[in-house]
Amino acid sequence: MTRSLKSSAFALSAVLVLGCGRDSLSENDGDSGPASGGAGGQAAGTDASAQGGGGATGGQGNPDGQPAQAGQGGASNPIDAAGGQGGDSPRPDVALMPDAAPPPDAAIPDAAPPPDAAIPDAAAPERLFSFFVTSLEAMRRLSGSPDGFGGDFGGLDGADALCQTIAGEVGVGHKTWRAFLSAVRGPDGRQVNAIDRIGVGPWHDANERLIAENLRGLTTGDRPVGDPAAVADLPDEHGVPISALGDAHDVVTASSAQGLLANNNMGSTCNDWTSDSGQVGANAVTCGHSFPRMRRGGGGGGRPDGASWLSDHMLRGCAPGVNLIQNGPGVGVCIGCSGGYGALYCFAVTASDL
Secondary structure, three states, rough: OHHHHHHHHHHHHHHHHHHHHHHHHHHHHHOOOOOOOOOOOOOOHHHHHHHHHHOOOOOOOOOOOOOOOOOOOOOOOOOOOOOOOOOOOOOOOOOOOOOOOOOOOOOOOOOEEEEEOOHHHHHOOOOOOOOOOHHHHHHHHHHHHOOOOOOOOHHHHHHHHHHHHHHHHOOOOEEEEEOOOOOOOOOOOEEEEEHHHHOOOOEEEEOOEEOOOHHHHHOOOOOOOOOOOOHHOEEOOOEHHHHOOOOOOEEEEOOOOOOOEEEOOOOHHHHHHEOOOOOOOOOOEEEEEEEOOOOOOOOOOOOOOOOOOOOOEEOOEEEEEEEEEOOOOOOOOEEOOEEEEEEEEEEEEOHHHH
């Protein structure tokens, strides 16, 4: 009877073991995780072989009944945290992350300009520069002679062109420039007064200092009514005072203190600015002073203080020549012999003045 009981117990144990085995296989069906250890030994992960393609071997059973380690699958991505390594295909419920980098030909949007971006030139304010004395350097360079032009500027139009060219070289050529010169006969055969050629103002030098607000400011006194430092020593196109050259203050005008033609003799205008002959204009061409003379002297009939910017004394002639030394009335028959180089005053006019 004892043997019979032992046989029954053994049979019952076998049934229980087989039942547990089936339940374990049923629970693990579809997983790719490690197989249970114990008597089962080697077990194949169902999903590992179905999806991984290369993971056929399951975990190894441990003799002490602990769970076996996961088997090694093929080259595949992990499917879940508990399972072995499956095949290449991911689980359908795992979202794929899109690549962060755009395709190579994707258009990159224009970057917005910084708030302190520079204002375009078109929006920049107009430069206050509308008057200068032609520099000795410019007159020598444009004439092609160290003695300058003399009295031959190519007529009034040629004198205007000189002002325009020099203005263009210093960045203000977009304005219309005129030489402050009177003439006996203009293009229409009539007298030309310098004061009528330059608009109505205001005018500023290259340093943007006021020279005069209007025509009255040019003719009220000996010096223009403007910035005291500017009008005391009128500057060239670069803003440099003419006195930096020495005694070079004589500037050709052929005009009275009111800016009108001083003399209707053709010699007084170097034949309306077409002659550079020493035989023309002897002691006849009127000049002004860009700054008062350094001491008493100058051309014939000069004022004691030599302060008038537009009508001070007569020049010695119309020939080319430069004299930067104070030697009284000077010598010779050149336009610069009494202290200068035949410089011109240049004024910008506005469109409404034309």
